[in-house]
């Protein structure tokens with residue numbers, strides 16, 4: 220049975236959400252901060268694995284289908300040529316997901332990276348130089364009408380003289396080593412693990428087994444590599460298409476058709492307690508996706 224989008228049996232339930240207050244007195248859900256995510260998976264013999272994330276791994280690589288009904292409905296309305304209603308909803312969901320994945324990709328693009336000094340996008344800084352953004356302010360700028368000062372619009376030039384890259388981008392430019400928060404991010408391609416497509420029990424089993432095998436193979440000797448161990452998460456042929464290689468313009472149907480179901484991730488071991496080892500997932504090597 221294929222998983223339905225949003226199915227409670229899918230691994231999307233592994234992503235924790237928190238409430239936040241939005242304008243207009245709305246309370247909305249947003250993803251919990253990565254630093255607060257911890258999955259605990261009990262292994263036999265009183266051992267529990269704790270799994271954490273860093274370097275924005277969860278945001279970059281753990282993706283979920285949209286649950287925004289209005290987005291799906293908008294696509295549905297345009298798919299009148301699909302006569303079967305279930306098929307039409309499924310196509311609408313997929314179209315909305317394609318847009319969601321592209322939006323998330325765009326957040327990482329240089330065009331949307333804002334200057335650390337003035338918070339205007341890099342595109343406002345031609346040649347990474349002076350910011351050309353002009354803003355308007357309404358106020359008393361010396362204009363008179365009938366002998367009285369009146370409010371008028373005034374154009375202000377941004378005073379920022381050069382684009383200052385945000386911290387993570389700077390690290391990239393400095394060529395810091397492989398565990399780089401945005402490694403590959405500016406290339407505008409991303410490998411997504413599409414959680415809705417993987418049954419949760421299977422997902423947990425794959426993760427647990429891959430960790431257990433490597434742990435038993437390297438601990439205590441030669442020991443877990445301090446820079447992290449490269450580990451495959453292979454979700455198997457039954458889940459082909461659960462890993463998507465997404466770039467600008469990628470169609471979701473094409474990405475699915477590539478049939479990827481295996482990624483290689485970099486995981487560090489952050490404590491020595493054999494009954495509660497803490498594994499931190501920090502990087503995905505897109506070149507190893509298959």
Ligand SMILES: [Zn+2]
Pocket residue numbers: 334335336337338339344350379380381382383
């Ligand atoms: Zn600036």
Ligand SMILES: [Zn+2]
Pocket residue numbers: 334337338339343350351352377378379
């Ligand atoms: Zn500016």
